[in-house]
Amino acid sequence: MDAYLSTLHTATTVLEVTQVIQRLLEDEGIYHFGRVLDSPKARELATLEQPDVYWRLLELFSFGTLSEYKAIAVAAQLPELSERQLEKLKHLSLVSLASASKVLPYDDLIRELDCAHEQQMEDLVIDTIYKGLLSAKLDQQRRLIEVEFVVGRDVRREDLQAIYESLDQWSVLCEKELDTLTDGVNTAERESVSKRTREREFTFALQDLRMAYAAHASMGDDADSLARYDSQYTSSEYQREERRAGAGDM
Amino acid sequence: MTPRTSGTVVVHPLVLLNISEHTTRTAAQSKAGSLANAPLVCGALLGRQLENQAEVFLSFELKFNARDGAGAAPYELDDRHFLTRTDQMKQIFPEDEFIGWYVVASSTQVTPAIAALHQQIMRALPTALLLVFDTAFETSDGGASLPLAVYDTLPPTRVERAKLQLNFGADCGDSTAAVDYYVESTSDDAIPLEVDTVWASHLVPLRIAIDSGEAERVAIEHVANVARPTTMAIMQGEETAGGAGSSTKVAEGQESGQESGQNAPVELTSRMATFLSSQRNAVDMLHRDITVLKAYVGEVISGAAPFDPQIMQLVHRVLCNRPVVQNDETFDLVMMQEETNFHMTAYLANITTTASVVRNLAQRSNAALSAARNKHQPYVNVNREGGMYDGGGISSMFGGGGGRQGRHRGFGHFR
Numbered sequence: 014m015d016a017y018l019s020t021l022h023t024a025t026t027v028l029e030v031t032q033v034i035q036r037l038l039e040d041e042g043i044y045h046f047g048r049v050l051d052s053p054k055a056r057e058l059a060t061l062e063q064p065d066v067y068w069r070l071l072e073l074f075s076f077g078t079l080s081e082y083k084a085i086a087v088a089a090q091l092p093e094l095s096e097r098q099l100e101k102l103k104h105l106s107l108v109s110l111a112s113a114s115k116v117l118p119y120d121d122l123i124r125e126l127d128c129a130h131e132q133q134m135e136d137l138v139i140d141t142i143y144k145g146l147l148s149a150k151l152d153q154q155r156r157l158i159e160v161e162f163v164v165g166r167d168v169r170r171e172d173l174q175a176i177y178e179s180l181d182q183w184s185v186l187c188e189k190e191l192d193t194l195t196d197g198v199n200t201a202e203r204e205s206v207s208k209r210t211r212e213r214e215f216t217f218a219l220q221d222l223r224m225a226y227a228a229h230a231s232m233g234d235d236a237d238s239l240a241r242y243d244s245q246y247t248s249s250e251y252q253r254e255e256r257r258a259g260a261g262d263m
Numbered sequence: 264m265t266p267r268t269s270g271t272v273v274v275h276p277l278v279l280l281n282i283s284e285h286t287t288r289t290a291a292q293s294k295a296g297s298l299a300n301a302p303l304v305c306g307a308l309l310g311r312q313l314e315n316q317a318e319v320f321l322s323f324e325l326k327f328n329a330r331d332g333a334g335a336a337p338y339e340l341d342d343r344h345f346l347t348r349t350d351q352m353k354q355i356f357p358e359d360e361f362i363g364w365y366v367v368a369s370s371t372q373v374t375p376a377i378a379a380l381h382q383q384i385m386r387a388l389p390t391a392l393l394l395v396f397d398t399a400f401e402t403s404d405g406g407a408s409l410p411l412a413v414y415d416t417l418p419p420t421r422v423e424r425a426k427l428q429l430n431f432g433a434d435c436g437d438s439t440a441a442v443d444y445y446v447e448s449t450s451d452d453a454i455p456l457e458v459d460t461v462w463a464s465h466l467v468p469l470r471i472a473i474d475s476g477e478a479e480r481v482a483i484e485h486v487a488n489v490a491r492p493t494t495m496a497i498m499q500g501e502e503t504a505g506g507a508g509s510s511t512k513v514a515e516g517q518e519s520g521q522e523s524g525q526n527a528p529v530e531l532t533s534r535m536a537t538f539l540s541s542q543r544n545a546v547d548m549l550h551r552d553i554t555v556l557k558a559y560v561g562e563v564i565s566g567a568a569p570f571d572p573q574i575m576q577l578v579h580r581v582l583c584n585r586p587v588v589q590n591d592e593t594f595d596l597v598m599m600q601e602e603t604n605f606h607m608t609a610y611l612a613n614i615t616t617t618a619s620v621v622r623n624l625a626q627r628s629n630a631a632l633s634a635a636r637n638k639h640q641p642y643v644n645v646n647r648e649g650g651m652y653d654g655g656g657i658s659s660m661f662g663g664g665g666g667r668q669g670r671h672r673g674f675g676h677f678r
Contacts (some may be wrong), residue, residue, distance in 0.1 A: 047572025111582040116591075155593075165583045169573040173564050176575075179582050180557040187550035194543035198536045205533030 014043060021054050030054055031067045038074055038098050043103060044146060047073045047167045066091050075167040079105035079127060103127070104141045111147055111163040119156040272413045273318040273393065273468045276483050278308065278365075278407075281322045282396050286367050303327050305380070307345070308394060309352055309359040317392060317415075318474075320359050323348055327380070340383045363392025363413075364671040369399040373414065373466060380418075385464070390416050391467060409473075414466040421462065481544065557579070 024030045034055070037043060040060070043129050049055050050071065058068040069089055073082055079102050085091065094102065103126050110117055110125060119131060128134040138158060141147045148162035289304050305327065310319040324349075326341040349361050364384050366377055373381075379503055384391045397410035475483065477665065562568040563575070588594065 023472055045572075045576055047576055051570075051572055077645070089519045112579075115587045116589060150449055163583055165576060165578075165580040167572060168579045170570060172579075173560060173570075176559065176566060176578060176582065177560045180553055180560060183582075183585075184550060184553045187553060190546050191543060191550060194546060198543060201533045201535035201539060205536065210387055 014048060016196055017043075017072070018048060020051060023051065024054060027058065027065070030058060031065070034067045034071055038070065038101065039095060041097065041101075042146075044101070044108075045167055046071060050075055050167070055246070074102060074105060076169055078109050078125070080125060083127075100137075100140075103137055104144065104146060106168065107138065107141050108146050109166055111149070112156075112165050115160045117158040117160065121159055122158065172194070184192055201247045269316070270315045271318065271472050272415075273472045273474045274394075274411070274413070275318075275320050275480055276473060276475050278319050279396075279411075280392075280483075282306070282365055282367065285324055286396070286398060303380075306365055307348070307361055308363040308392060309356065310362050312362050312390075317362055317469075319362065319394075321352070322365060323352060325364065338378070345387070361388060363388070363394060364652055365394035365396060367396045367398055367454060370395075370397050374409065380465075385416060389418070389464075392416070392469075410470060411471055413469045413471055415469050417465045417467055419462040419464045452596045467634065481548065484513070 017033060017040075021030065021033050023194045024033055034049070037046065037049060055068065055071065058065040062147050065087065069085075070091055073091075082091070082094075082102060106125060107122070110122070119134065122128075122138070123131065126134055126137055128137065135151060138147070138149065138151065142149060146164045149162065150161065151157075152159060285306060286304050307324050308319050309315060309321040309323070311316075326344045328339050328341050352359070352361075362492065364381075366380065368377065373393070375395070377395065381391070381393055384393075393414040393416070395412045395414070397412070399410075407640065473630040559568060559574075563570055
């Protein structure tokens with residue numbers, strides 16, 4: 014990319030600039046042309062009386078898709094694309110589609126990418142994957158492409174606001190999520206605290222009872238003292254009655 | 264020699280954590296129980312040293328042997344231990360080397376004892392850094408600055424002997440005065456000087472900066488927020504001291520109604536809370552990164568930052584690659600299967616616990632009843648000895664008396 018930029022810098026005539034752009038579009042390794050678009054020499058092309066076709070082509074490769082090309086090719090008198098350039102444009106169109114949606118049905122792709130049949134479209138997708146522009150899984154049974162990772166297209170200045178808003182929305186979602194999680198944490202801790210409190214209360218109550226018990230153990234009848242808690246009567250008079258009755262039994 | 268301008272040392276939080284943990288552990292293990300009488304807490308610092316900046320990544324503990332008889336130098340560095348540890352560390356962290364040592368004291372000043380130890384360290388590394396960790400927090404102004412001081416050792420210069428003594432006698436309470444510390448160098452090939460001057464190295468305080476990598480940030484957050492246990496003190500009408508954590512309001516509500524006599528703070532951690540906290544921390548970090556991106560894009564829009572196509576393209580890429588959950592039948596199916604599995608496992612666990620509790624209850628009540636009645640023995644439980652004779656738990660209440668040939672009157676009324 015730097016080589017192209019420096020060549021562009023030294024170009025003097027429009028023709029030379031055009032040639033550089035032509036080579037750039039042909040280059041197999043370059044899929045993002047943002048820096049070229051920004052360079053002053055290329056911008057000169059845009060300000061010509063009649064916006065130069067190559068500038069339009071460059072813009073198309075940066076932001077547009079195959080369908081757009083087909084739509085305006087005749088009207089704008091865009092130059093013919095070589096094989097490789099066409100293929101590049103197809104790759105880029107695929108990248109656009111993948112950026113928009115995570116699941117791409119086969120039929121849509123076949124239509125958008127101007128392929129004759131499924132096999133051709135799959136080959137195209139696999140090529141894109143090998144080039145590192147895309148990482149996806151092809152689900153032949155359901156005729157889908159599941160996108161995992163995609164390299165995005167270039168960004169226009171006009172898109173900045175949209176990007177900002179997306180980030181904003183995402184940020185708001187995160188904040189809501191954070192609040193939910195914090196609430197969850199607090200609830201969980203509260204529950205845990207109350208549960209342990211109950212357990213401790215119970216243990217203490219038990220110990221108190223035992224101690225109170227031990228105080229009464231001197232009644233001479235050890236086993237009896239436990240009976241107090243197991244008798245069906247809570248009053249001590251009745252319990253004594255019970256005991257007397259029981260003593261009578263045994 | 265011209266003194267170097269005050270350089271900076273970058274300390275990683277892991278080092279500080281290690282030091283504080285070492286201190287706490289030593290204090291807990293020593294019989295004195297307080298930091299004043301604890302044995303010497305010190306260790307080595309590992310890191311990298313570039314020309315004006317040192318970076319401390321790691322630390323490990325050093326062993327000092329008490330040496331009898333010596334007045335100002337009661338401790339001696341255990342060389343063998345030191346060399347072994349350094350070698351081991353070198354194997355694991357080949358890029359980090361020994362650049363200094365740390366010591367824990369009650370202020371950030373260099374006392375004669377520390378200076379004596381520093382001399383020994385200087386034998387191994389003439390330009391060692393000295394990090395003094397202040398446990399009394401005297402130097403921290405309201406918690407704004409760290410209770411640390413890092414000193415760099417300059418090459419030795421001629422120093423009047425008087426200066427050596429002078430500054431060590433300085434009042435330790437006055438920590439704001441700029442005191443010059445000098446450590447006498449003990450190299451044998453020192454050129455002999457006049458009576459009043461010695462070769463000494465100047466200890467220059469350095470500026471401290473803290474830096475942390477991504478992984479360290481997550482770990483620090485975890486230690487600070489997640490791992491802190493929620494404590495609840497159960498006291499008789501007293502204020503809790505340990506209401507730390509996010510359940511302070513709950514703790515205060517609970518302890519006001521307590522009447523039991525135990526005064527022990529209870530440590531409570533809920534596993535669910537820990538899990539959710541770690542999730543929250545992760546989302547928090549994501550949120551922070553998003554905020555940074557948003558600020559940058561905002562600046563580009565407003566013109567404060569230049570529009571760089573490369574960077575914007577990368578930002579756009581981030582947005583394109585967000586994971587999305589769509590209405591998909593396959594996904595729904597799998598999700599429901601997993602959910603059902605989890606629910607069933609939890610349910611099963613609950614049922615099993617309930618079943619065992621009921622069984623225990625039935626056994627003990629039957630045993631209590633049958634032992635009391637002595638009439639029929641149909642429900643004699645197998646664990647007569649086990650659950651009923653030992654003192655702990657619910658069982659003692661029901662079966663303790665019954666097991667001892669007790670005369671249990673009436674039906675057991677189980678509350």
